[in-house]
Amino acid sequence: MSAEFDFIRWLRARTPISTGVLVGPGDDCAVLQPTSRQLLVTTDLLTEGTDFILEQASARAIGRKAMGVNLSDIAAMGGRATTALVGLVLTQSGTTEQIAQELYLGLEEVANEFGVAIVGGDTNSWAGGLVVSVTVLGEALRSGPLLRSGAKLGDALFVTGPCGGSILGRHLNPRPRLREIAHLTALVPITSCIDISDGLSADLQHILDASGCGAILDADAIPIHADAYELAKQTGKTALHHALTDGEDFELLFTTSSESALKLAGEPCAIRIGTCVESGLWLRDSTGVNPLHPKGWVHAFTEPE
Ligand SMILES: [Mg+2]
Structure with a gap:
């Protein structure tokens, strides 16, 4: 220097x-x-x-x-x-x-x-x-700050885009979803929101802890990034596992009432992935509804497991 x-x-x-x-x-x-x-x-x-x-x-x-x-x-x-x-x-x-x-x-x-x-x-x-x-x-914005603590039983859960495999390069180039959230808050009242830095399931758990409720995720509905499929070839884990647990996607995870959720149908930056329930974190897939452990990533610059 x-x-x-x-x-x-x-x-x-x-x-x-x-x-x-x-x-x-x-x-x-x-x-x-x-x-x-x-x-x-x-x-x-x-x-x-x-x-x-x-x-x-x-x-x-x-x-x-x-x-x-x-x-x-x-x-x-x-x-x-x-x-x-x-x-x-x-x-x-x-x-x-x-x-x-x-x-x-x-x-x-x-x-x-x-x-x-x-x-x-x-x-x-x-x-x-x-x-x-x-x-x-x-x-x-006019709607007021969105906190983690506002999710309610029955609320619909959304992400703004596909998740997983960010270590392949996206972790270095976060795309802040500022325009998306301005668009979404103008459409419906959003009850809670967080950006995905620790991983989809770990950050969802932050919302659930703050809001005092649980959630069921639909495995088929979770948008999986192409990078997650690519990474899965190297790690032997599933692409869904990467979408749920990899960090640094920087997509937004948010909730809105089930009525408002209907108004978001067809919005490309609002992908419905689940519903808030009384307690626990669950994943619904072809085998039924199973408990999901919120495992997040500590750090993206370390080697993938
Ligand atoms: Mg954050």
Whole structure:
């Protein structure tokens, strides 16, 4: 890391003018104009060695991921992302200006795609590995923030897209479902929502724990990503197993009342996969209804089991 590299100066030169941003990077604080909507705030930290391996993933991909996972959390709350802050800790040996810039370009690529302004940040270096911390601010859509705790007995359970096998590459390129959730909340009241980071069954369990209910999933209804079939060839497990337990799909898992569910028929980003019941987590397949253990993935950068 060369001492001359002034990340903030570089960042400032790249920050576009954005509505709501009265003062961007370069002053002691950014100044934002609040709206009347509730403010959403989320932060996510990626560390070299735990969350990524620089030799395996490009710096740009890590930047994209660091922004994408945060935007996915805003989507999970039914929000609109507006601004972001970036903290970078570079390695004293080995992190070149080029890596830092590539990382930032990745962050910026995803931020720009979703109209998010990077309004500030800080950079430092140390003897450890590369650390990227992103904080995103957003605002709740008119329907209000979507929590994990609102699922009710009889509610229908949906996902926004196919799951499983993200380790084959999608884990590095999360597609935050911000547009989808804006579309869906305009159609029906959504009772609970989460983004799939730990795995479909594990994240469903988070909703069930928070809501105090159970769920039955229909095995035939679960959308399985082509990557899950591909990965299943390598692991000897079923593609369904990967769809249920692999992490980092970053699709949204949400519930709505059974009446509202009818209004979502034909929506490509609303695939019904089950129903909320009194208690437990169950999988219905050709053998009947069996208990399902919510096994999630701890980490996508580790080798698949
Ligand atoms: Mg989340």
